[in-house]
Amino acid sequence: MEAVFGNFDVYLAGFGLTIGLAVVSGVLSLLLGLLLAAARVGPVPVLARAAGLYVTLFRNTPLLVVFIFIAIALPRIGITFQSIEVIAVGDYNVSAFFVRAVVALTLYTSAFVCEAIRSGINAVPVGQAEAARAIGLDFGQVMRLVVLPQAARAVVPPMASVFIALTKNTSIAAAFGIAEAAATMRRFTNDNADQRVEIFLLVALGYIVIVEAIAFSSYALERRWKVAR
Amino acid sequence: MTAEAAHESGQIQAGRGEPLVVLDGVDKWYGSLHVLQDINLTITRGEVVVVIGPSGSGKSTLCRTINRLETIGQGSITLDGQPLPAEGKALANLRAEVGMVFQSFNLFAHKTILENVTLGPIRVRKQSKDDAEKLAMSLLERVGIAHQAQKYPAQLSGGQQQRVAIARALAMEPKVMLFDEPTSALDPEMIKEVLDVMVDLAQRGMTMVVVTHEMGFARTAADRVVFMADGAIAEENTPEEFFTNPRTERAQDFLGKILKH
Ligand SMILES: Nc1ncnc2c1ncn2[C@@H]1O[C@H](COP(=O)(O)OP(=O)(O)O)[C@@H](O)[C@H]1O
Numbered sequence: 001m002e003a004v005f006g007n008f009d010v011y012l013a014g015f016g017l018t019i020g021l022a023v024v025s026g027v028l029s030l031l032l033g034l035l036l037a038a039a040r041v042g043p044v045p046v047l048a049r050a051a052g053l054y055v056t057l058f059r060n061t062p063l064l065v066v067f068i069f070i071a072i073a074l075p076r077i078g079i080t081f082q083s084i085e086v087i088a089v090g091d092y093n094v095s096a097f098f099v100r101a102v103v104a105l106t107l108y109t110s111a112f113v114c115e116a117i118r119s120g121i122n123a124v125p126v127g128q129a130e131a132a133r134a135i136g137l138d139f140g141q142v143m144r145l146v147v148l149p150q151a152a153r154a155v156v157p158p159m160a161s162v163f164i165a166l167t168k169n170t171s172i173a174a175a176f177g178i179a180e181a182a183a184t185m186r187r188f189t190n191d192n193a194d195q196r197v198e199i200f201l202l203v204a205l206g207y208i209v210i211v212e213a214i215a216f217s218s219y220a221l222e223r224r225w226k227v228a229r
Numbered sequence: 230m231t232a233e234a235a236h237e238s239g240q241i242q243a244g245r246g247e248p249l250v251v252l253d254g255v256d257k258w259y260g261s262l263h264v265l266q267d268i269n270l271t272i273t274r275g276e277v278v279v280v281i282g283p284s285g286s287g288k289s290t291l292c293r294t295i296n297r298l299e300t301i302g303q304g305s306i307t308l309d310g311q312p313l314p315a316e317g318k319a320l321a322n323l324r325a326e327v328g329m330v331f332q333s334f335n336l337f338a339h340k341t342i343l344e345n346v347t348l349g350p351i352r353v354r355k356q357s358k359d360d361a362e363k364l365a366m367s368l369l370e371r372v373g374i375a376h377q378a379q380k381y382p383a384q385l386s387g388g389q390q391q392r393v394a395i396a397r398a399l400a401m402e403p404k405v406m407l408f409d410e411p412t413s414a415l416d417p418e419m420i421k422e423v424l425d426v427m428v429d430l431a432q433r434g435m436t437m438v439v440v441t442h443e444m445g446f447a448r449t450a451a452d453r454v455v456f457m458a459d460g461a462i463a464e465e466n467t468p469e470e471f472f473t474n475p476r477t478e479r480a481q482d483f484l485g486k487i488l489k490h
């Protein structure tokens with residue numbers, strides 16, 4: 001136990017990075033996924049096909065392969081994200097490792113976000129969008145004012161699953177130079193082989209807390225939107 | 230007379246009888262199905278045209294081409310002399326000029342009755358919220374739903390929802406109103422309340438295209454009946470002539486079927 005509690009700041013810093021990766025990648029995935037979903041259901045065939053191709057590509061590729069591509073293949077052709085390291089958030093310097101992990105997680109997760117949103121959009125009866133078009137709303141307004149607000153409720157449960165998966169997927173970043181929770185766990189177990197089981201349990205507990213927080217927020221949102229009408 | 234009614238009747242009565250919607254040689258295919266076949270139809274300002282015909286004859290499709298919810302394969306459609314725009318802002322603007330009432334009402338489920346009626350005026354016509362609400366309340370008053378303005382669609386009966394849908398379309402001050410079987414999804418006791426609103430609208434001079442099998446409405450309010458069969462216009466006549474003295478065998482056959490019950 002004291003392997004963790006004796007170095008509790010390291011443990012917290014590890015989960016701090018895990019949460020940081022999950023939140024930054026989560027927000028970016030949400031934005032990119034929303035654009036992809038709009039393109040997929042939108043009236044421009046070229047965009048719809050491009051978004052479809054994107055989803056096929058990233059949903060069918062293992063996350064590890066995406067990471068390897070971003071962290072190893074891209075630097076070979078000169079894309080290293082090094083220039084980003086001059087940016088400081090408070091007294092914390094953004095590392096190129098962090099940025100690569102965010103890029104990989106975002107590219108991968110946004111494909112799932114897109115599909116979650118699309119399933120929500122498909123759950124809204126077509127008559128809603130037709131009536132909205134019939135009063136003269138343009139495509140953006142139809143989506144923003146009529147379809148997406150109704151899709152949101154249907155989207156919450158699958159979206160929570162996507163974000164839970166994302167939280168756990170951040171652990172892959174451990175293999176690419178980021179001292180997030182999983183990497184911290186390995187460091188602890190290397191130094192304290194006799195306390196392996198406790199360390200595993202305490203790290204698992206950290207993930208459970210984060211995942212339960214996401215699940216709880218999702219139930220709360222679902223309940224709130226249920227009473228809204 | 231309210232300012233709104235004066236404005237409406239003034240505008241609509243002016244130029245009554247001029248062509249407003251003109252379909253010229255319109256053809257449409259769904260794959261190999263020739264769903265609209267060489268449709269030529271001119272609807273003049275202030276005219277009420279009832280479209281009737283067997284299920285699957287293309288009535289809904291015809292209706293939906295007029296605000297370009299469906300595209301056409303060949304021919305042309307003009308509204309007030311302008312060809313229908315193909316896409317983008319111009320198409321959205323055209324749709325604002327053409328009111329549409331659906332069989333299944335399609336009120337926005339997440340918005341109140343009042344918000345349903347003000348959405349278009351605020352977002353498309355750029356009216357202030359105050360003006361839009363004033364207009365909406367006067368229209369809801371007219372269709373008899375003003376006291377339910379704060380409710381959600383699911384809390385209203387079908388007949389009430391359809392009357393709100395008519396108010397929502399009217400709030401855009403459209404040049405023409407399209408009705409696609411507006412009473413077909415209603416329980417019998419609710420049909421009259423919707424038809425009454427439509428008859429009132431016709432008497433105020435609104436240009437209307439109405440897909441319906443309600444013969445009473447056709448006889449009271451329609452200037453002309455268009456009978457469709459297999460994607461083509463098979464017969465056109467005054468309601469009286471059409472119902473008492475149909476010329477084509479298809480129409481005689483069809484009327485025989487609906488009159489038996
Ligand atoms: N989106 C569509 N795709 C393929 N066929 C369609 C579609 N919509 C309608 N149809 C077909 O076109 C024909 C005319 O349909 P419709 O205009 O709805 O007829 P009506 O309203 O007179 O019953 C029918 O045979 C119908 O099955």
Ligand SMILES: [Mg+2]
Nearest residue numbers: 288289290410
């Ligand atoms: Mg129909």
